[in-house]
Amino acid sequence: MKKITVIYWSGSGNTKEMAEAVAAGxxxxxxxxxxxxxxxxxxxxxxxxxxxALGCPAMGDEVLEEGEMEPFVTSVEGAGLNGKPIALFGSYDWGDGQWMREWDDRMKACGGQLVAEGLIAKNFPDQAALDNCKKLGEKLAAAV
Ligand SMILES: Cc1cc2nc3c(=O)[nH]c(=O)nc-3n(C[C@H](O)[C@H](O)[C@H](O)COP(=O)(O)O)c2cc1C
Incomplete structure (x- = not known):
C-alpha cells in the first residue's frame, strides 16, 4: 500500500485543520x-x-515557523527528496503567499516533485479550502 506522511506545524489550529483534510483526501x-x-x-x-505533505502557516515576516518547522525543513533539504512526490500547504492572514512560493522553490531545489503549487488558505480554512486540501491529498496519492 502507498505510504503517505503528512507533517505540520500549527500554532492556532488552522493549518492543523488543513492537514487533517489533506490526510483524509x-x-x-x-x-x-x-x-x-x-x-x-x-x-x-x-x-x-x-x-x-508538509504544512506550515506564514510566520515571522513571511517565513516558516522558526523554532520547529524551519529546522525540520532544513533537515529534509539535507537528506534530499530524490524525486519524491510532495505537497505543501498552510494558512496565512495578511500576506500574499510569499512564504509558500519560497517554500515551493526550496523543495523543488532539493529534488521534490511538487504535485501542485503550495496550497494556501486565509485564516481558518472554509469549506472550499478544505475541499481543496482533500483534492491535494488525492492528487498526492495519485502521484505515487
Ligand atoms: C508570530 C506570527 C507571525 C505571522 N506572520 C505572518 C506573515 O508574515 N504573513 C501572513 O500572511 N500571516 C502571518 N501570520 C498569520 C498566520 O499565518 C495566521 O494566523 C495563520 O492562520 C496561523 O495558522 P495556524 O493556526 O496554523 O497557526 C502570523 C501570525 C503570527 C502569530
Missing amino acids: AGSAGAEVALLAVDEATAENVLTADAV
Missing part, C-alpha cells in the same frame, strides 16, 4: 496515511514515505 484515495505534528517527526519519516 490521501486516505480516501487508498493510501496508508500517517499524520504527525512536526515535533513528533524526523526527516526519517519523510525518507520512508512514498509521498509527503
Whole structure:
C-alpha cells in the first residue's frame, strides 16, 4: 500500500485543520496515511514515505515557523527528496503567499516533485479550502 506522511506545524489550529483534510483526501484515495505534528517527526519519516505533505502557516515576516518547522525543513533539504512526490500547504492572514512560493522553490531545489503549487488558505480554512486540501491529498496519492 502507498505510504503517505503528512507533517505540520500549527500554532492556532488552522493549518492543523488543513492537514487533517489533506490526510483524509490521501486516505480516501487508498493510501496508508500517517499524520504527525512536526515535533513528533524526523526527516526519517519523510525518507520512508512514498509521498509527503508538509504544512506550515506564514510566520515571522513571511517565513516558516522558526523554532520547529524551519529546522525540520532544513533537515529534509539535507537528506534530499530524490524525486519524491510532495505537497505543501498552510494558512496565512495578511500576506500574499510569499512564504509558500519560497517554500515551493526550496523543495523543488532539493529534488521534490511538487504535485501542485503550495496550497494556501486565509485564516481558518472554509469549506472550499478544505475541499481543496482533500483534492491535494488525492492528487498526492495519485502521484505515487
Ligand atoms: C508570530 C506570527 C507571525 C505571522 N506572520 C505572518 C506573515 O508574515 N504573513 C501572513 O500572511 N500571516 C502571518 N501570520 C498569520 C498566520 O499565518 C495566521 O494566523 C495563520 O492562520 C496561523 O495558522 P495556524 O493556526 O496554523 O497557526 C502570523 C501570525 C503570527 C502569530
